[in-house]
Amino acid sequence: MMGHSHAVSGALLYAGSAPFLPPLLLHTHLKPADILLGTVLCAGAALLPDLDHHDGTIANFLGPVSKALCRFVAWASGGHRHATHSFLFVALMGGGTWAGVTYGGRYFTLGMTFFLLAMAVKALRLHVPGHGHHTWLTVLGLSALGTAVMDRWMPNAPGWLPYAVALGTLAHLIGDCLTKMGAPLLWPHKQRYEIVLIKKTGNKVETKILVPIMSVATVALLCLTTFQPGILG
Template sequence: MMGHSHAVSGAMLYAASAPFLPPLLLHTHLKPADILLGTVLCAGAALLPDLDHHDGTIANFLGPVSKLLCRFVAWISGGHRHATHSLLFVALVGGGTWAGVTYLGRPFTLGMTFFLLALAVKALRLHVPGEGHTTWLSVLGLSAVGTFVLDRWMPAAPGWLPYAVALGALAHLLGDSLTKMGAPWLWPHKQRYEIVLIKRSGNDVETKVLVPIMTVATFALLWFTAVEPAVIS
């Protein structure tokens, strides 16, 4: 799947699950603001498994810095769609985010927020068009402003942030499992799992059917789970 599709799928899964899974898994009910913030950050987290792709959407979101990062991750993970496209990676990024929020505090939370916002801005194409330095500088600027704004609304130690990160990574695996290449969910076991609905990334099924449906579903879910409750209260 394309980066844009992964981001939309992450946003939709978070918006759909926010009223149900956090109370079950985290023993807390999310406020409307937490649902809105988490939806945006989960969209960015849905790009994380592609840290192993030196030429994907994620490789270009922070210019030469992200290019170098992706080449390094590809090297240590065995290449594209290997270690980072597994349940082990989902557990690592979720657990790592929990540890960062718990033990490193606000600096980690804001740094992670900036990183995920940058991914979301790039994947959802909210930046200056193109691939040059003007583009990634606009991603930097928008993400910095967004982090400053979210800092005023985000809890001191958001317990939902690890959940959003893990769910975003899981959404990516689900999306890639709809393609011919599949995903090695049980890595280091090398078998890839797939139910092929998208024969080629970026085809009409993905861009003209799945993405519009997921986009409309996300906004509808946010209206009923976050916007309407906030207006009523």
């Protein structure tokens, strides 16, 4: 799937599950602001598995820094669609974020917010067109501005942030399992799992059907849960 599609799928999963799963898993009910912030950050987290792709959508989201990071992750994980496309990686991202939020406090939270925002801005193409320095500088500026805005509503240690990161990462795996290559969900076991609905990345099924449906559903769910929270109890 394309980066844009992954980001929208992450947003949809968070917006749809936020009123129900956090009370069960985290024993807390999310406020409307938590749902809005989490939806945006989960969209960014849905790009995390593609840190193993040095030429993917997010390879240049922070210029040479992200390019070097992606090359390192690709080397460490065995290449594209290997270790980072597994349930183990989902657990590592969720657990690592929990540890960072718990022990790193505000500094980690804001740093992670900036990082995820940068990936979301890149994937959703909210920057000036192109791949040069003007593009990643725009991503950098918009992410810094977005982090400053979110800082007003972001708790020091948001318990929902690890959930958003793990869910976004999981959304990516689900999306890739809908393509021909599939994903090695049980890595280091090498078998790939797939139910092919998208025969070619960027085809009409993905861009003209799935993405519009997911986008409309996400907006509808956010309206339901944030502007009319009483409907869900």
